[in-house]
Amino acid sequence: xxxxxxxxxxxxxxxxxxxxxALRLHALRPDLRVTLLEAGPAPGGNHTWSFHGSDLQxxxxxxxxxxxxxxxxxYEVCFPERQRRISGAYYSLSSERLKQAVMALxxxxxxxxxxxxxxxxxxxxxxxxxxxxxxxVIDGRGAGAGDSAGLVLRYQKFLGQELVLAGPHxxxxxxxxxxxxxxxxxxxxxxxLPFGPDRLLVEDTYYSDTPALDAPALRLNINSYVRARxxxxxxxxxxxxxxxxxVLDVEFDLFWPPADATLPRAxxxxxxxxxxxxxxxxxAASLADDLAGVTDLHSANIGPRIRDRARRRxxxxxxxxxxxxxxxxAAAPGERYRVLQHFYRLPQPVIERFYAxxxxxxxxxxxxxxxxxxxxxxxxxxxxxxxxxxxAA
Numbered sequence: 001x002x003x004x005x006x007x008x009x010x011x012x013x014x015x016x017x018x019x020x021x022a023l024r025l026h027a028l029r030p031d032l033r034v035t036l037l038e039a040g041p042a043p044g045g046n047h048t049w050s051f052h053g054s055d056l057q058x059x060x061x062x063x064x065x066x067x068x069x070x071x072x073x074x075y076e077v078c079f080p081e082r083q084r085r086i087s088g089a090y091y092s093l094s095s096e097r098l099k100q101a102v103m104a105l106x107x108x109x110x111x112x113x114x115x116x117x118x119x120x121x122x123x124x125x126x127x128x129x130x131x132x133x134x135x136x137v138i139d140g141r142g143a144g145a146g147d148s149a150g151l152v153l154r155y156q157k158f159l160g161q162e163l164v165l166a167g168p169h170x171x172x173x174x175x176x177x178x179x180x181x182x183x184x185x186x187x188x189x190x191x192x193l194p195f196g197p198d199r200l201l202v203e204d205t206y207y208s209d210t211p212a213l214d215a216p217a218l219r220l221n222i223n224s225y226v227r228a229r230x231x232x233x234x235x236x237x238x239x240x241x242x243x244x245x246x247v248l249d250v251e252f253d254l255f256w257p258p259a260d261a262t263l264p265r266a267x268x269x270x271x272x273x274x275x276x277x278x279x280x281x282x283x284a285a286s287l288a289d290d291l292a293g294v295t296d297l298h299s300a301n302i303g304p305r306i307r308d309r310a311r312r313r314x315x316x317x318x319x320x321x322x323x324x325x326x327x328x329x330a331a332a333p334g335e336r337y338r339v340l341q342h343f344y345r346l347p348q349p350v351i352e353r354f355y356a357x358x359x360x361x362x363x364x365x366x367x368x369x370x371x372x373x374x375x376x377x378x379x380x381x382x383x384x385x386x387x388x389x390x391x392a393a
Contacts, residue, residue, distance in 0.1 A: 007035040010124055010134035012116050013141035014038030016049060017267030017284040019102045024292035026105045035109040042112055043102050044095035046240050048201060053089030054352040055282040064285050067101055069094040070195055072173040079179045079341035086348055090174055092193055121262045121299035136297045140266035150254025154328045155211045156244040156278045159218035160203035166232040168197045179337045187336035190225055211243045244278025248324050252311050264303040271310045274357050275320040319364050342373035
């Protein structure tokens with residue numbers, strides 16, 4: 001079928017970034033005709049996005065926190081030689097909650113089960129031959145195979161199961177990192193989110209040199225961990241998995257060539273994520289707020305605007321890439337946990353600004369102070385981009 005449908009804004013991909021853009025545009029610009037395309041059965045996919053309250057600006061918290069599925073007032077980390085409870089708000093947003101919010105938007109045309117095969121600044125061709133047109137097209141289809149150009153990457157990969165237990169688990173807040181588990185395939189930890197007295201999400205997580213994810217092995221690991229905690233599983237209600245990019249070095253103009261600037265991107269495809277955690281929700285919320293305040297919503301204006309934002313954020317994350325190189329290049333795989341164990345000695349405000357992607361110069365001095373948790377010579381060698389043979393941005 002061929003044809004043309006006109007919109008003001010055409011969002012290609014129904015992931016986190018484009019869903020948040022749709023929500024903010026509708027809230028602040030309800031006159032706009034917005035169409036969202038998702039190749040899957042529903043927007044939002046199958047994910048759990050977590051974030052600290054301090055990751056967001058006050059204006060972002062005002063509209064985003066009501067979307068949160070769960071909230072807590074503290075979290076914990078646990079390493080072989082350090083345990084710590086940190087106060088502060090921590091939140092999770094589920095795919096189901098995001099889907100409900102987006103699907104409830106009146107006047108937003110949401111089309112699921114459709115696949116875009118060709119994108120341009122004002123038009124998108126679907127696999128059924130139909131052409132959709134809009135003044136602003138945003139490509140938010142997630143990180144694809146072509147998104148590794150110009151990047152030196154490692155990976156955070158995980159498999160999580162949402163479980164219903166036969167009795168209370170006893171947790172009062174999230175356990176962000178339990179690194180007392182056997183170390184394998186790089187830095188390994190278990191991540192726990194208590195969703196109710198007898199419900200929780202258990203994720204087996206790795207900072208690994210490869211993106212390969214052995215799902216059966218991770219399921220066995222989760223089962224062993226749960227049994228070791230003395231918990232009895234009554235049911236598993238959901239399973240999710242993911243592989244997030246961790247950046248060691250970048251040549252930004254190869255990642256997002258200047259010639260492609262007039263086709264706007266969002267989310268991981270735009271490179272808008274934290275280079276050490278791989279998380280993208282704070283960047284997605286900030287971008288959504290920014291776009292909702294722009295009068296000229298056309299690709300020729302918005303594409304360069306988002307690209308400049310991404311380049312600026314990549315320049316601001318040099319320290320994070322340096323720390324990533326220390327983690328992956330200076331530490332033996334079985335000893336990588338020591339880098340994170342060392343990090344959690346820092347004052348809480350420094351940790352908060354690190355997760356928020358707003359590390360100051362003084363914070364950097366504190367992070368790098370003291371005896372390195374890895375061999376000194378290898379640590380010094382890993383600090384420069386030349387350690388991985390990349391460029392700079």
